[in-house]
Amino acid sequence: MSQLNWGILATGSIAKKFALGVTTSNTGSLAAVGSRSIENAEAFAKEHGIGTAHGSYDDLLANPDVEAVYIATPHPSHEKWTVKAAEAGKHILCEKPIGMNYRQAKVMSDAAKANNITLMEAFMYRCHPQTAKAVEIVKSGAIGEINIIQASFGFRVPFDPQKRHYNNALGGGGILDVGCYPASFARLMAGAALGQPFAHPLELTSHGHLSPETGVDLYTIANLKFENDILAQLATSVSVPQQSYARVYGTEGYIEISNPWIISPEGGDWEFHIKRPGKKEDEVVRGNDPRRLYGIEADHFCAVVNGEELQAPGMSTEDTFSNMKTLDLWRETICLRYDYE
Numbered sequence: 001m002s003q004l005n006w007g008i009l010a011t012g013s014i015a016k017k018f019a020l021g022v023t024t025s026n027t028g029s030l031a032a033v034g035s036r037s038i039e040n041a042e043a044f045a046k047e048h049g050i051g052t053a054h055g056s057y058d059d060l061l062a063n064p065d066v067e068a069v070y071i072a073t074p075h076p077s078h079e080k081w082t083v084k085a086a087e088a089g090k091h092i093l094c095e096k097p098i099g100m101n102y103r104q105a106k107v108m109s110d111a112a113k114a115n116n117i118t119l120m121e122a123f124m125y126r127c128h129p130q131t132a133k134a135v136e137i138v139k140s141g142a143i144g145e146i147n148i149i150q151a152s153f154g155f156r157v158p159f160d161p162q163k164r165h166y167n168n169a170l171g172g173g174g175i176l177d178v179g180c181y182p183a184s185f186a187r188l189m190a191g192a193a194l195g196q197p198f199a200h201p202l203e204l205t206s207h208g209h210l211s212p213e214t215g216v217d218l219y220t221i222a223n224l225k226f227e228n229d230i231l232a233q234l235a236t237s238v239s240v241p242q243q244s245y246a247r248v249y250g251t252e253g254y255i256e257i258s259n260p261w262i263i264s265p266e267g268g269d270w271e272f273h274i275k276r277p278g279k280k281e282d283e284v285v286r287g288n289d290p291r292r293l294y295g296i297e298a299d300h301f302c303a304v305v306n307g308e309e310l311q312a313p314g315m316s317t318e319d320t321f322s323n324m325k326t327l328d329l330w331r332e333t334i335c336l337r338y339d340y341e
């Protein structure tokens, strides 16, 4: 199996988790880290056993040992650093949401194509075998004809207008931060039901509550309609301690995933349940993967870089475009516009 030398761009909370993940992957090694501050880069490099620390993102991109860059800055700067990384000839795994909107996603994809590199949006749960298994079950017809999908991802972060979750200039709010997960799940499962890698909603309606202080979305619920009258109900927030769940309801039963997003973060066992009308006992679908969640993602990305055909639930460019268009619409229906827009 081919190997990939990673450069980590930014040293925040998810960058740390990704670096830990790479150490459990089969294909990745940590070549370098870049930060806006050399002190942060050096501290991060020491913590994760990385040989080279750069005091700027540009220096990281100029490092010839770096084959792939993991972009872990707040969402508004994903576009800028993806375009620069593509121009530097690096493969790019860019954190979700890939950009602030579809328009930025398109610019990023064009830059990737022009420079002949692989660009993928980092939806780690899409790379995990648990998600692939759920897709397989839906496709097989084992729970009948799919009618309803429900998915939720939200949490409560103490209000701080400077923090990225609430900060307008940093793309705060639930939809972009975590609403992107339920949206991507519903599109994936509707697609599986329709025999496609993903589906795009025909209609979307929603309600939401915006922060009076910073204008970002604090909590919001959306209803989506897909082809064949497949309906989805999505919820997200940054101010409400919501339960994470994902359910796919068919005419013969439903899949209940109680841990759909941050699946076995440290590696190990995973499971979800199938519930059937009239049956007391759930069917339990189980698996095990020793790699950390983000290590699985790093291996998945390496396989794509090495020419393995990308299959759903892996995140293709068209899938990313559909997700960003869905998020654009969700934001539009609750009148959420960022100050820069």
Ligand SMILES: NC(=O)c1ccc[n+]([C@@H]2O[C@H](COP(=O)([O-])OP(=O)(O)OC[C@H]3O[C@@H](n4cnc5c(N)ncnc54)[C@H](OP(=O)(O)O)[C@@H]3O)[C@@H](O)[C@H]2O)c1
Pocket: 010, 011, 012, 013, 014, 015, 034, 035, 036, 037, 040, 041, 072, 073, 074, 075, 077, 095, 096, 097, 122, 123, 124, 164, 170, 176, 177
């Ligand atoms: N896939 C997942 O599970 C997951 C989980 C959490 C977040 N994310 C995504 O990852 C991205 C980063 O989230 P995070 O939670 O890691 O954020 P974070 O803890 O705030 O870290 C962001 C990092 O970006 C860099 N940065 C560059 N410009 C910045 C600016 N203007 N303000 C603040 N930081 C800036 C900083 O690194 P330096 O100081 O080193 O330059 C900072 O440490 C977001 O797009 C988010 O959606 C994904």
